[in-house]
Amino acid sequence: MADFPELTQAVINGNAKKVLELVNIELGKGAIPQSLLTDYMIPGMLHVGQLMQEGEYFIPEVLRSAKAMRGALELLEPMLAKGADRKSEGYVVIGSVDGDIHDIGKNLVAMLLKGAGFEVNDLGVSVKTETFLDAVKARDGKVILGLSALITPTLDEMQIVINALKEAGLRERVKVMVGGAPVTREFAEEIGSDGTAEDAAAAVTLAKQLQLS
Ligand code: B12
DSSP: OOOOOHHHHHHHHTOHHHHHHHHHHHHHTTOOHHHIIIIIIHHHHHHHHHHHHTTSOOHHHHHHHHHHHHHHHHHHHHHHTTTTTSSOOOEEEEEEBTTOOOOHHHHHHHHHHHHTTOEEEEOOSSBOHHHHHHHHHTSOSOEEEEEEOOSGGGHHHHHHHHHHHHHTTOGGGEEEEEESTTOOHHHHHHTTOSEEOSSHHHHHHHHHHHHHO
16 A cells, blocks of 8 residues: 555544644644645545545545545635735625535635635535526625536536526626536536636635636
């Protein structure tokens, strides 16, 4: 088995207490919160995915790792979202599409967007098309809509939301960004979205570009 750093291994083991303990120790040593996530914790979750695919891990183990990750995200959120009180960079509605309950990556994107000064309306998981539309309608002017999907069967929902925006006459004032592990650039283009980004930091860069475009 590969030799992972202690924090990565603690995520893989789903040891929430250990993850929190190590994150606190590293923060005490001056570690950068975002680097703890991208360099240690996310690689742990990706390995969990691999173990799931290989049949080594089943839902309970994956949930344990997801819970450990969530605990650490809650601790890091105020640090990642620092700057949220400055002048608004724009308004983002975000959610995991209907049928998809994965939210770790979506939450991370939401946190970094807040940290970059965006106002974020996070609709949660398995969000119905109507709910996305209602959130857009409730806001005047430009809206950035972030759609997250982690499993192939829910990818089609992204197209459904974009079509519904068109039908409701809202597409002109909404910039749609899509993301999640199975989303490719080709797919994002094919469904007529305004772009995709492979991680939360890139999602912030994309949102800034979309806000200006
Ligand atoms: C944790 C997890 C779960 C947890 C979710 C807990 C939670 N609260 O999220 C639980 C156990 C519930 C779960 C359930 C299932 N899962 Co699951 N899960 C995972 C796992 C291991 C990790 C996902 C994760 O958190 N990654 C870490 C985060 C940080 O990365 P991320 O989500 O990709 O997000 C980043 C980018 O994608 C991007 N991003 C994300 N969203 C957005 C949005 C926008 C707008 C932008 C710009 C960017 C962006 O930025 C993020 C931050 O850097 C993945 C493995 C993997 N390789 O992804 C499988 C995986 C996604 N799951 C899978 C499957 C099959 C399932 C189930 C169907 C299993 C089952 N038989 O029931 C169910 C489906 C449930 C449902 N209906 O949604 C498959 C999907 C295969 C496929 N392509 O269809 C994967 C790939 C595992 C595998 N290798 O087989 N899962």
